[in-house]
Amino acid sequence: MKVVVCVKQIPDPATPYTLEPGTHWLTRPEDQVLDDTDRYGVEMGLQLAQANEGTVTLVSMGPAGNAQGIRQALAMGADKALIIEDGELRGADALTTSRVLAAAIEREGFDLVIAGTESTDGYSGVIPQMLAEHLGTPALTYAKNVDIGDGKVTIDRQTDDGYDVVATDLPAVLSVTAGVVEPRYPTFKGIMDAKKKPVEHLTLADLGVETSSDQKVTSITEAPERAAGRKVEDDGEAYQAIVALLEERKVI
Amino acid sequence: MVSVWVFIEEVDAGPSVLGLELLAKARTLGNVTAVYLGTGSDEAFAALGEHGASSVLHADAGDRLPSGPLAAALADRVAVESPELFLFGQAYTDRDVAGRLGVRLGVGVLSNASDVRLTDAGVETDHEIFGGSQVATASSSSGPFLVLIRPKSFPAEPVGGDAPSVVTLELPDVGYSEATVVESHVEEHEGPQLGEAAIVVSGGRGLGSIEAYDLVEKLAKLLGAASGATRAIVDAGWVPYAKQVGQTGKTVKPDVYIAVGISGAMQHLVGMKDAGTIIAINKDPDAPIFSVADLGIVGDVHKVLPQLIEALENR
Ligand SMILES: Cc1cc2nc3c(=O)[nH]c(=O)nc-3n(C[C@H](O)[C@H](O)[C@H](O)COP(=O)(O)OP(=O)(O)OC[C@H]3O[C@@H](n4cnc5c(N)ncnc54)[C@H](O)[C@@H]3O)c2cc1C
Numbered sequence: 001m002k003v004v005v006c007v008k009q010i011p012d013p014a015t016p017y018t019l020e021p022g023t024h025w026l027t028r029p030e031d032q033v034l035d036d037t038d039r040y041g042v043e044m045g046l047q048l049a050q051a052n053e054g055t056v057t058l059v060s061m062g063p064a065g066n067a068q069g070i071r072q073a074l075a076m077g078a079d080k081a082l083i084i085e086d087g088e089l090r091g092a093d094a095l096t097t098s099r100v101l102a103a104a105i106e107r108e109g110f111d112l113v114i115a116g117t118e119s120t121d122g123y124s125g126v127i128p129q130m131l132a133e134h135l136g137t138p139a140l141t142y143a144k145n146v147d148i149g150d151g152k153v154t155i156d157r158q159t160d161d162g163y164d165v166v167a168t169d170l171p172a173v174l175s176v177t178a179g180v181v182e183p184r185y186p187t188f189k190g191i192m193d194a195k196k197k198p199v200e201h202l203t204l205a206d207l208g209v210e211t212s213s214d215q216k217v218t219s220i221t222e223a224p225e226r227a228a229g230r231k232v233e234d235d236g237e238a239y240q241a242i243v244a245l246l247e248e249r250k251v252i
Numbered sequence: 253m254v255s256v257w258v259f260i261e262e263v264d265a266g267p268s269v270l271g272l273e274l275l276a277k278a279r280t281l282g283n284v285t286a287v288y289l290g291t292g293s294d295e296a297f298a299a300l301g302e303h304g305a306s307s308v309l310h311a312d313a314g315d316r317l318p319s320g321p322l323a324a325a326l327a328d329r330v331a332v333e334s335p336e337l338f339l340f341g342q343a344y345t346d347r348d349v350a351g352r353l354g355v356r357l358g359v360g361v362l363s364n365a366s367d368v369r370l371t372d373a374g375v376e377t378d379h380e381i382f383g384g385s386q387v388a389t390a391s392s393s394s395g396p397f398l399v400l401i402r403p404k405s406f407p408a409e410p411v412g413g414d415a416p417s418v419v420t421l422e423l424p425d426v427g428y429s430e431a432t433v434v435e436s437h438v439e440e441h442e443g444p445q446l447g448e449a450a451i452v453v454s455g456g457r458g459l460g461s462i463e464a465y466d467l468v469e470k471l472a473k474l475l476g477a478a479s480g481a482t483r484a485i486v487d488a489g490w491v492p493y494a495k496q497v498g499q500t501g502k503t504v505k506p507d508v509y510i511a512v513g514i515s516g517a518m519q520h521l522v523g524m525k526d527a528g529t530i531i532a533i534n535k536d537p538d539a540p541i542f543s544v545a546d547l548g549i550v551g552d553v554h555k556v557l558p559q560l561i562e563a564l565e566n567r
């Protein structure tokens with residue numbers, strides 16, 4: 001079984017994010033990390049590939065920098081990676097991103113495509129669905145549990161107040177929530193092996209995809225700030241301040 | 253007149269609250285068609301009319317996962333009727349349908365918008381970024397514009413419109429194997445709905461253990477509040493996802509929000525920072541939650557919460 005996992009590199013969330021003047025695009029340093037959201041997809045892909053004699057290919061679009069985030073996913077155990085990088089893709093909208101990823105996935109071939117439900121830095125939350133439409137497959141979205149057998153895939157699809165059991169035939173696109181599996185930490189051997197794994201770099205011309213975006217960020221403004229409130233150090237009586245405020249707001 | 257379509261999912265035999273919020277905005281922009289997904293009924297359609305829809309396209313997907321067939325049917329309709337704007341909520345099925353529809357129509361999707369305006373040049377949308385501390389305004393010029401709006405961006409209010417005309421939207425075969433919903437599970441819960449509650453008490457990792465979440469439930473019950481949670485403790489399996497507040501959970505706008513052992517990460521703040529009054533208990537005086545709190549208690553939840561509960565019980 002051929003599993004393709006979409007993974008995104010993002011600026012380290014522990015660092016403050018900044019926007020580039022003029023374009024308002026997120027500044028992307030050389031050093032980026034694997035989006036935590038995608039560690040779940042990688043782990044799911046590895047487990048399914050292992051149970052079904054499969055391989056895992058990573059597909060990632062964006063400024064690659066030193067590709068450290070991709071190496072993180074390879075170190076977990078993925079077999080190889082495709083990176084699509086092209087100056088024309090800076091500031092790409094969801095439609096363009098999905099076109100590019102779909103073209104790379106088609107070129108690679110697939111039985112199953114796995115993505116996260118929303119990325120940490122972009123959170124458009126529509127890429128997996130768009131991929132499915134490009135690829136002409138069902139999209140089993142928001143999976144919190146996945147089972148595969150006999151060419152069928154069944155998931156527990158998260159809903160607002162519970163979950164639905166949803167099933168379809170392969171090939172298919174899955175989007176997985178955090179908590180679908182517990183992602184493994186790379187071993188020392190995994191990290192060493194990752195250095196030797198194939199990483200292929202592609203451009204737009206290699207894929208023959210046209211960009212389409214007419215979406216622009218025109219301005220950034222400060223949101224009205226909430227007036228800073230009162231801070232009370234607990235000396236054993238601070239709960240009374242809460243009781244008093246609840247009374248004042250007439251909720252008790 | 254500008255034509256605006258609104259996607260609305262059925263919940264408990266009627267339009268979802270999110271759908272009604274979108275209608276409230278849509279009717280200020282143009283003539284409104286509701287695309288209604290669900291079993292449908294005269295009462296449900298009448299409710300759409302009361303909230304400003306003049307016509308309804310009704311689709312029932314039965315046990316098919318709706319997004320594929322619905323996007324196919326909508327793409328054909330949109331090509332014929334050319335609405336200028338199509339509003340969706342930032343919600344699961346909405347995202348599935350809008351994403352597929354965008355690909356079919358060859359247009360982008362503007363996600364996570366908190367407001368939308370039609371302009372001479374096209375459409376303009378506002379998006380809260382960096383935990384809601386800044387607002388990015390985006391524009392797009394080639395329609396139809398597909399915009400996903402965050403819940404609670406507009407208040408749902410009836411305007412007393414007439415019953416709308418209703419047309420059935422047939423859902424075609426999509427040509428690839430379809431996904432079917434085999435069974436549905438609804439998690440039982442007590443008290444008010446998290447999304448609609450006037451008071452919300454939420455707990456985070458600072459509670460330290462799943463057992464300590466009982467204190468949150470207890471306080472919520474005493475106040476007639478709904479109980480909520482951060483993603484950290486949902487992922488840890490302490491509470492079901494239905495309780496998650498934030499970017500990937502529920503957006504809440506209660507009169508009072510009490511945050512217990514919650515750091516106040518960006519993704520949590522966007523889901524609750526518009527509450528009327530925010531009270532936070534956290535032992536770290538520098539926790540970001542204090543930057544939005546009207547009252548911040550720097551203290552240990554295991555001390556403050558039991559005292560608070562006892563004081564309320566003794567009233
Ligand atoms: C794409 C994406 C989407 C996300 N969506 C969401 C979302 O929808 N909702 C959400 O909540 N998060 C979301 N997150 C996660 C978010 O970034 C944070 O990780 C999460 O909100 C942290 O939860 P927490 O406050 O419970 O835990 P922590 O950040 O670990 O904070 C625990 C707090 O408890 C305090 N504390 C510890 N012990 C005590 C004590 N004894 N008494 C008092 N205080 C104590 C600590 O000082 C600390 O501030 C998302 C993340 C990503 C990447």
Ligand SMILES: Nc1ncnc2c1ncn2[C@@H]1O[C@H](COP(=O)(O)O)[C@@H](O)[C@H]1O
Nearest residue numbers: 006061115116118119123124125126127
């Ligand atoms: N540039 C990208 N490269 C690879 N995968 C991506 C990219 N953008 C989005 N994805 C995938 O799509 C998911 C949803 O992303 P988004 O639609 O940006 O919220 C992510 O979790 C990734 O799995």
